[in-house]
Amino acid sequence: xQRYFARRILQMIPVLVLVTLVxxxxxxxxxxxxxxxxxxxxxxxxEIAALRHAYGFDRPIYVQYVDFMVHLAQGDFGTxxxxxxxxxPLVIERLPKTVVLALAAALxxxxxxxxxxxxxxxxxxxxxxxxxTTASVLGRALPNFWLGIILILLFAxxxxxxxxxxxxxxxxxVLPAVTLGVxxxxxxxRLIRSSMLEVIRQDYxxxxxxxxxxxxxxxIKHALRNGLIPVLTVFGLQAAWLLGGVVIVxxxxxxxxxxxxxxxxxxxxxxxxxxxxVFVFALIVMAMNLSVDLLYTFLDPQIRFD
Amino acid sequence: xxxxxxxxxxxxxxxxxxIAFLARRLRxxxxxxxxxxIVTAVLLAALLAPVIAPHEPVRPQFDRRLLPPAFLPGxxxxxxxxxxxxxxxxxxxxxxxxxxxxxxxxxxxxIACVIGVTSGMLAGFHGGALDVVTGRLVDxxxxxxxxxxxxxxxxxxxxxxxxxxxxxGVVGWVSFNRVVRGETIAIAAREFVLAARALGxxxxxxxxxxxxxxxxxxxxxxATLDVASTIIAESALSFLGLGVQHPTVTWGSMLADGxxxxxxxxxxxxxxxxxxxxxxxGIIFLGDWLRDVLxxxxx
Numbered sequence: 001x002q003r004y005f006a007r008r009i010l011q012m013i014p015v016l017v018l019v020t021l022v023x024x025x026x027x028x029x030x031x032x033x034x035x036x037x038x039x040x041x042x043x044x045x046x047e048i049a050a051l052r053h054a055y056g057f058d059r060p061i062y063v064q065y066v067d068f069m070v071h072l073a074q075g076d077f078g079t080x081x082x083x084x085x086x087x088x089p090l091v092i093e094r095l096p097k098t099v100v101l102a103l104a105a106a107l108x109x110x111x112x113x114x115x116x117x118x119x120x121x122x123x124x125x126x127x128x129x130x131x132x133t134t135a136s137v138l139g140r141a142l143p144n145f146w147l148g149i150i151l152i153l154l155f156a157x158x159x160x161x162x163x164x165x166x167x168x169x170x171x172x173x174v175l176p177a178v179t180l181g182v183x184x185x186x187x188x189x190r191l192i193r194s195s196m197l198e199v200i201r202q203d204y205x206x207x208x209x210x211x212x213x214x215x216x217x218x219x220i221k222h223a224l225r226n227g228l229i230p231v232l233t234v235f236g237l238q239a240a241w242l243l244g245g246v247v248i249v250x251x252x253x254x255x256x257x258x259x260x261x262x263x264x265x266x267x268x269x270x271x272x273x274x275x276x277x278v279f280v281f282a283l284i285v286m287a288m289n290l291s292v293d294l295l296y297t298f299l300d301p302q303i304r305f306d
Numbered sequence: 307x308x309x310x311x312x313x314x315x316x317x318x319x320x321x322x323x324x325i326a327f328l329a330r331r332l333r334x335x336x337x338x339x340x341x342x343x344i345v346t347a348v349l350l351a352a353l354l355a356p357v358i359a360p361h362e363p364v365r366p367q368f369d370r371r372l373l374p375p376a377f378l379p380g381x382x383x384x385x386x387x388x389x390x391x392x393x394x395x396x397x398x399x400x401x402x403x404x405x406x407x408x409x410x411x412x413x414x415x416x417i418a419c420v421i422g423v424t425s426g427m428l429a430g431f432h433g434g435a436l437d438v439v440t441g442r443l444v445d446x447x448x449x450x451x452x453x454x455x456x457x458x459x460x461x462x463x464x465x466x467x468x469x470x471x472x473x474x475g476v477v478g479w480v481s482f483n484r485v486v487r488g489e490t491i492a493i494a495a496r497e498f499v500l501a502a503r504a505l506g507x508x509x510x511x512x513x514x515x516x517x518x519x520x521x522x523x524x525x526x527x528x529a530t531l532d533v534a535s536t537i538i539a540e541s542a543l544s545f546l547g548l549g550v551q552h553p554t555v556t557w558g559s560m561l562a563d564g565x566x567x568x569x570x571x572x573x574x575x576x577x578x579x580x581x582x583x584x585x586x587x588g589i590i591f592l593g594d595w596l597r598d599v600l601x602x603x604x605x
Contacts, residue, residue: 018446026458036462141587143538145545145558146579149565153576157569164569237448244451248542252565262454263546266461274458282449289449 008293012286019282023275024068033057036271077279078272080265087272091258091280097167098257099284101180102246104173108181109188116185117192118219121200132189139186144245148179148252165254176253180245187238191231199227229299236292240285331599338595344588351401352408359398360384364553367393372571388573390563396573400581402555407585410471410540410550411533417475418536419529422482423521427513429483430490440483447480453542465548474536485528489521523600530593534586541582557582 027033034040034052043051052058056067071077077087120132155175156164163172199205200223208218247259254260258277265273332338351358361384370393374381381388387396429437447455456477463469493499494517502512543549544558545565552559557578564575 014442015445015449018442019449022446022450022455027462029459029462030464137590138587140590141534141583143541143579143582143586145542146561146575146582149561149568149575149579153568153572157572240448240451244453247451247453247457248546251546262457266457267547269461271462274461278450278454278458281451281454285449285451 005290005294008290012290015286016282019279020069020072021065023278024065026278027271027275033271036269072279077276080270080273082265082268082270082273087270087276088280090273091261091276094256094258094261095280097255098243098246098250098259101173101176101250101255101257102242104177105180105184105242105246108177109184112181112185113188113192117189118196118224120189120193121196122215122219124197129193132193136186136190136193139183142183144179144183145248145252147182148176148249151175151179152252165252167255172253172255176249176255179252180242180249183245184238184242188231188235191234192227195227195230196223199223202226225299229296232292232295232299236289239288239292243281243284328599332595335595335598337591338599341588341591341593341595344584345592348404348585348588349408352404355398355401355405359395359401360386361395361398363394363398363402363555365394369393372567372574374571375573387577388571390560390574391567391571396560396577399555399560400557400577403557403560403578403581404585406467406544406550406554406556407537407540407582410467410474411537413471414474414478414536414540415529415532417472418478418532419482419525421476422479423486423518423525425479426483426486427490427517427521430487431494431509431513431517433491437487440487444480444483447477452477453539456539456543457546457548460543460548465543465551467550467554470540470543470550474539478532478536481532482525482528485524486521489524490517493517493520527593527597527600530589530596534589534593537582537586537589 027036030036032040032052034048034055034057040048049058056064059067075088079085080087080090083090116128116132116135120126120129123129152164152175155162162174163169166172205218205223208222209215213222243259246257247262249255250257250259251263258280262274262277265271265277332342355363367389370382370385370389372391373385373389373393375388375396376383376386378388385395385397387400390396390399425440429440456473459473459477460469463473499512499516502516507515540549541556541558541561544556545562547559547562549556549558560578561575561582564571564578567574
């Protein structure tokens with residue numbers, strides 16, 4: 001198993017290098033990167049040339065990339081011109097807020113989806129099943145930024161139970177986490193339901209029932225454990241989707257995380273922060289995918305990975 | 307013509323008249339009917355917005371600010387869904403907003419589809435280094451959240467209709483590549499491909515005549531569902547201020563305005579959000595129905 005994970009981590013290296021290439025070229029897609037860093041239309045050609053030289057943009061592209069990588073290896077993404085500070089620490093500073101929001105959303109999603117998905121599968125065509133299937137169709141169509149606004153309207157404006165935006169108290173976490181969690185829960189419910197339906201038909205479930213085990217034990221100890229494996233695969237793939245959602249929902253609720261910082265940076269063309277942000281987001285997604293792989297081995301001892 | 311001797315093998319989907327076949331199947335599926343009705347309505351709204359819209363969608367009318375929808379007390383009957391913070395008719399703006407969603411959704415998915423299908427067929431058919439390289443590229447695109455990457459590129463290129471289409475198209479090719487690559491590998495191993503090769507057909511001919519028609523059903527389904535997620539992505543970027551810019555009306559930017567007035571005038575945010583949700587729901591219904599009809603194996 002250690003060998004498998006060693007190989008998985010080795011496989012991540014080319015992807016990581018490609019991510020750095022994407023980040024490197026993103027600020028160059030329009031040609032001159034100086035235009036991203038300074039208001040070029042206000043400068044004289046001499047000033048622009050001087051800037052280009054100062055940033056090293058007049059050197060061959062591969063030299064620039066090697067230089068970029070050398071700095072990146074030291075955690076140096078350049079300086080944010082808006083905050084006049086190194087970009088990476090600014091992004092890292094916001095990381096905890098984003099992680100808290102994403103974890104809370106994932107927790108809410110699982111807490112909703114597990115019982116709903118299992119009951120929908122066990123009592124097929126019941127009322128719970130109908131609710132679960134309808135909700136999962138609706139959930140695919142509801143944009144999270146709109147759901148967020150509707151929740152604000154209901155629970156903050158009309159009922160006054162929860163704050164509209166910000167992040168000062170735990171109560172501030174509820175609405176953004178629910179907004180993200182509901183979207184994720186609808187996908188998860190659908191997956192858990194269909195996966196459980198598949199598993200319930202298997203012979204070993206019939207055997208377990210024949211042994212006289214209670215429905216509860218059969219479902220939780222036998223069916224769920226195997227039913228969760230395909231669900232987990234898709235959940236790993238949803239990591240990127242979840243973080244994309246975080247970026248938008250942070251904006252709706254003025255939640256001061258990485259996403260909000262990045263959107264502001266994009267709007268003000270603070271490219272050092274944009275580059276550092278994309279890099280950190282990619283790292284989180286890769287780490288989440290790796291942890292999902294790790295979880296497999298706990299769920300299914302048959303998976304050995306060698 | 308000798309090359310005509312080997313007919314491409316189609317799925318059993320294609321009788322003499324495809325339209326008649328689809329229409330027959332549609333009559334048996336209420337979900338499909340709802341999908342077709344919604345999608346047709348949205349297309350008509352986009353096409354005929356200047357004809358249907360009761361008011362001009364962009365010019366401010368400050369004496370008519372924040373009027374509630376017509377069914378509420380204190381409303382004017384002229385403004386079905388009320389007016390926004392600048393006194394513009396929300397119903398007319400929702401109609402006009404459909405244009406950006408339709409154009410961006412369809413164009414971006416077309417770009418993604420061409421890149422993804424071509425690269426997927428080539429990678430699946432030839433394998434080897436090409437497959438490894440595209441595989442790693444796909445992993446890379448999957449590692450960066452879609453909206454984050456789109457955000458960064460739009461930020462550099464500057465927000466405009468064309469840039470939005472290009473970015474969403476270029477970022478969205480991955481799902482097409484994965485599906486088409488997998489199916490191509492399976493198809494390339496079938497006897498009729500071997501037969502075509504024995505008859506001396508070139509790789510390009512085999513891909514065009516035998517592989518492409520067989521991956522088409524999955525691609526059509528995927529493309530339909532992808533239009534739905536692209537419309538959501540476009541709205542999200544507009545909501546963040548990085549979509550098509552003023553004075554063009556977009557559902558996302560209407561929602562961003564609505565967010566500001568959520569405490570005082572809820573209808574500003576409800577109408578465009580409902581428009582997005584219903585549109586996306588219609589496309590999903592259509593896509594799910596197409597999947598049942600075209601490729602039952604995918605269910």
